[in-house]
Amino acid sequence: MADAVEVSNKQIILKNYVTGFPKESDLEVKITTTRLKVPEATQNAILVKNLYLSCDPYMRNRMSNHQGSYVESFTPGSPITGYGVSKVIDSTHPDFKNDDLVWGFTGWEEYSLIKATQSLFKIQHKEVPLSYYTGILGMAGMTAYVGFYEICSPKKGETVFISAASGAVGQLVGQFAKLLGCYVVGSAGTKEKVDLLKNKFGFDEAFNYKEEEDLNAALKRYFPDGIDIYFENVGGKMLEAVLLNMRIHGRIAVCGMISQYNLEKQEGVQNMFSLISKRIRMQGFLVGDHYHLYPKFLEMILPHIKEGKVNYVEDIAQGLESAPAALIGLFSGRNVGKQLVVVAHE
Missing domain, CATH: 3.40.50.720 (NAD(P)-binding Rossmann-like Domain)
Structure with missing residues (x-):
């Protein structure tokens, strides 16, 4: 079947836990493979193609081995994770179907298998740029x-x-x-x-x-x-x-x-x-703690965007290989506006 073909999967890996100021060399690009299908007998999971990744300051804490933090540390040797915009390739979850667009937690890689979908939101409003769901609408x-x-x-x-x-x-x-x-x-x-x-x-x-x-x-x-x-x-x-x-x-x-x-x-x-x-x-x-307010937030913000009453500036890095520099640049103020990475186009 075409949708079960094996493809290469570029990933951003944390080498080791970081102390002090992080460097681009703390992250590396690794190429592995994945099959474009949710593994058999894996329930309530989706396989996504990642389109945009969000670079956020809180991710610095996840690069260190902090105990008792509100968000768990990254695992050295594994792809880092964060907010992103993705397209569903295959699904065994009743709430998501193929070709759905979603935003929420995903891997810093070309394709991700997401088993826990509580942090995923289906994108209903497509009249605004999809990249906005890494920032102003995310x-x-x-x-x-x-x-x-x-x-x-x-x-x-x-x-x-x-x-x-x-x-x-x-x-x-x-x-x-x-x-x-x-x-x-x-x-x-x-x-x-x-x-x-x-x-x-x-x-x-x-x-x-x-x-x-x-x-x-x-x-x-x-x-x-x-x-x-x-x-x-x-x-x-x-x-x-x-x-x-x-x-x-x-x-x-x-x-x-x-x-x-x-x-x-x-x-x-x-x-x-x-x-x-x-x-x-x-x-x-x-x-x-407040995502239950997301529908109320959309009701407020979407008209402002469409009427031009709220502006939003994005700093866009092209390609997954540019992701380490984009993320590390946050901590020296290199970005102007919302820093995000384009992984692929829909």
């Missing part, structure tokens, strides 16, 4: 939605600060805040990204944190009356400065702390007493 979009609306409970006219604001999540949080009528400032690491925040995403102000000798003074310059909402993506010195500039009853959604991911020992944070004196609510969250 995990990144849901993260921005949950963190801003559910965790921060924003109100019109409030002041909002976003660190790593040009990334996959930050660019959306800023636009959501502007749609609500908030004053929005973002920080980023290059002039190009700062210009993008102001000219493409409509932020009121933006600054290059690398050019600021005193982050506390920078925030006072942009928020003379303080910050109501901080969307945290960075941690470390940025968080310390933000705490000094929060308003009474301010809210902080802790989405990520990329400044700490490559440190063997994470930095302590000063100014924590501000949480008490200013009655600040600071809450971490994992988007996986």
Whole structure:
């Protein structure tokens, strides 16, 4: 049968667990083979052809042998995994049929056998680019939605600060805040990204944190009356400065702390007493706890995309062999916008 033919399967393998800053050489391209059919007697499984892969900062933690983390470590010698967009080639799962398009967890390889499909979503809306399901219509979009609306409970006219604001999540949080009528400032690491925040995403102000000798003074310059909402993506010195500039009853959604991911020992944070004196609510969250809100999120975001009220910038790497450089580039801020990898076309 044609659909049971054996084909080559290019994969991205983690060589060994990583300490410190990851390098492209920590990952390698390996070519194996697979059959284009779910193995006999394997129930509730699907075989997919991967089309797009999502590069996300949380994947750095999975490259180390962390015990007790919220997400399990990668297995050295095996393909790494992450969010992606895929096409179903064969299925023994009643909810998925051949040629369905899906997004969710998959392998960093050309073809993946997925046995647990709880984290897979069938793509119903195909009038937007499929690549959007690695970002604005996938995990990144849901993260921005949950963190801003559910965790921060924003109100019109409030002041909002976003660190790593040009990334996959930050660019959306800023636009959501502007749609609500908030004053929005973002920080980023290059002039190009700062210009993008102001000219493409409509932020009121933006600054290059690398050019600021005193982050506390920078925030006072942009928020003379303080910050109501901080969307945290960075941690470390940025968080310390933000705490000094929060308003009474301010809210902080802790989405990520990329400044700490490559440190063997994470930095302590000063100014924590501000949480008490200013009655600040600071809450971490994992988007996986909120996927029941995905239909509600789509109902909100799709009209905004179609009407051009929300913009989205992608940084696209071509071919699976480019995946190691694309992923490692996240940790030096090489990407501009949502980093993704094109594996194949539908």
